[in-house]
Each structure stands twice: as C-alpha cells, then as structure tokens.
Amino acid sequence: MGPLTAVAGLTFRVACPVGGHPIHKITWQKDGSLLPTSHRQRVGQDGTLEVSDVRRDQDQGSYSCTAYDRQGQSDSQENFLQVVVPPEVLPFDFSGVHGEGERVGASCILSKGDPPIKIRWTKDRVPLEKLNLPNIILIESIEFSSMLMITSLTAEHSGRYACSASNGVTEARHEDDLFVHGTRGTITAVH
Numbered sequence: 667m668g669p670l671t672a673v674a675g676l677t678f679r680v681a682c683p684v685g686g687h688p689i690h691k692i693t694w695q696k697d698g699s700l701l702p703t704s705h706r707q708r709v710g711q712d713g714t715l716e717v718s719d720v721r722r723d724q725d726q727g728s729y730s731c732t733a734y735d736r737q738g739q740s741d742s743q744e745n746f747l748q749v750v751v752p753p754e755v756l757p758f759d760f761s762g763v764h765g766e767g768e769r770v771g772a773s774c775i776l777s778k779g780d781p782p783i784k785i786r787w788t789k790d791r792v793p794l795e796k797l798n799l800p801n802i803i804l805i806e807s808i809e810f811s812s813m814l815m816i817t818s819l820t821a822e823h824s825g826r827y828a829c830s831a832s833n834g835v836t837e838a839r840h841e842d843d844l845f846v847h848g849t850r851g852t853i854t855a856v857h
Contacts, residue, residue, distance in 0.1 A: 670729065670747040672720045673836055682713040682731035683743060689713070690736045697727045722749040752836035753779030755829055760844040768819050770844065774829030776810040783833045785812040789825045799823060821848045 672678035682692045692713030694701040701707050701715065704724075708716045713733070717725055730744035758772040774785055787794045787804060794802060794814075799822060805813040816823055824846045830839035 668745070670745050671835060672717070672725065672747055672749050674720050674722055674749050674751045676720055678715075678717045678720050678725070678747075680715050680729075682715070682733060684713065684731075684733040684741070686733075686735070688735065690734045692731055692733050695730050695732070696725075720749055722751065725749055750833065750835045751778055751780045753783055753831035753833055753838045755831050755838045755840040757840050758829070758842060760827070760842050763845045763847050764819055765847045766819055766821065769815070769817055770819060771813060771815040772827065772829070772842070774812045774814070774831070774840070776831050776838075779810070779831060779833050779838070780835075781809060781833065783809060783831050785829065785831050787812065787814050788828045788830070791826075791828070819846045821846050 670680060682694070684692065692709070694709050694713075694715045696703070701709060706718045708718075710716065713731065715729070715731070726747055726749040728744060729747050730742050732740050732742040734740045754777045756775045756777050758774065760770060760772060764770055774787070776783060776785075785806070789797055789799070794804065800820065801817045801823075803815040803817060805815065807813060812829065814827065814829075824844055826841055826843050828839050828841040830837055
C-alpha cells in the first residue's frame with residue numbers, strides 16, 4: 667500500500683492489496699488492535715476497510731491488512747493513515763448596492779484547515795490576477811487569511827467574487843455578489 671490520506675469528517679475506504687487465489691479472509695488492524703473497534707468502522711466481505719466520519723484523534727495511525735488462505739498462510743501490509751482537516755472559509759458579505767468611486771473590501775478567513783493552504787480570489791470564476799481590473803489590492807496577511815480591497819469602484823467591478831482555500835486534499839470556497847451602481851442610475855447586472 668502507498669501512503670494513505672483521509673479527510674476529517676468524510677468516509678475513508680481502502681482495499682487490501684492482495685494477490686493470489688483463493689483468499690479465505692482478510693483482516694484489518696489499527697495500531698495492533700483488530701478492527702472493527704467502533705460503529706464507524708466496517709470491514710467488507712471483499713476486505714475493504716471503511717471508516718465513516720473520520721476523526722484525527724481516533725483514526726490517524728498505523729493500519730495493516732492481512733490476507734489468509736485456507737491453509738492458514740498469510741501475508742500482511744502496513745501503512746500509516748494521515749488524517750487531514752479540510753479548510754473552512756468563513757462567510758463574507760458585500761451587502762447592498764455600492765456606488766462608483768466607493769471603497770469596498772472583504773476578508774477571507776479560514777476557521778480551520780491543515781497547512782499548507784493556498785488562498786485564491788476569483789471574479790465570475792476567473793482568477794483576479796488574470797482580469798487586470800483597476801484599483802484592486804490583495805493582501806495576504808497570514809497563512810490563514812487574505813483580504814480583497816477595491817479602492818475605487820467602477821461598474822466593471824460588479825460580479826460574483828469567491829475566495830477559495832485548498833490544502834492539496836480538499837477545497838472550500840465562499841462566494842458573494844458585488845453590485846456597483848453605475849453613473850447613469852442603473853445597476854450593473856451580475857453575469
């Protein structure tokens with residue numbers, strides 16, 4: 667088995683990599699204890715281990731599977747399961763309609779998630795750095811937050827902004843619409 671990674675809060679499944687025929691039974695152990703040890707663990711007839719609602723404090727550790735033939739001969743494989751906590755983005759809000767020339771900002775703050783975490787801002791699903799919009803400032807303050815500032819709004823700033831955070835295993839995002847009132851008294855529509 668190669669390196670094993672599970673996401674906290676989700677269901678983890680892994681098959682025992684066995685070869686040969688016939689296989690009589692497959693067992694799993696975690697840190698030397700025969701599984702299942704809780705209602706969240708299940709070993710299927712095919713030897714697949716399933717752990718629901720993965721928890722770092724209970725499920726991270728050394729796992730081994732052992733395949734047995736009818737003569738009692740066996741072979742085992744062992745590997746370490748790392749449990750990764752997914753990022754969670756706290757909501758931000760542009761609330762209301764803003765006029766041209768006003769300033770607006772939003773903070774993308776992660777309430778949890780294992781590093782390394784990459785934070786990215788998009789407008790209408792396009793990365794901000796590719797849009798060349800005027801008056802946009804991105805501030806990467808610390809590893810778990812980023813701030814978007816628009817120093818002078820124009821109609822072209824209207825759109826759906828999103829902050830996404832990825833730690834290589836999972837991604838979380840929060841989106842909100844920014845409406846900018848144009849100079850002719852109309853509201854620019856969001857795409």
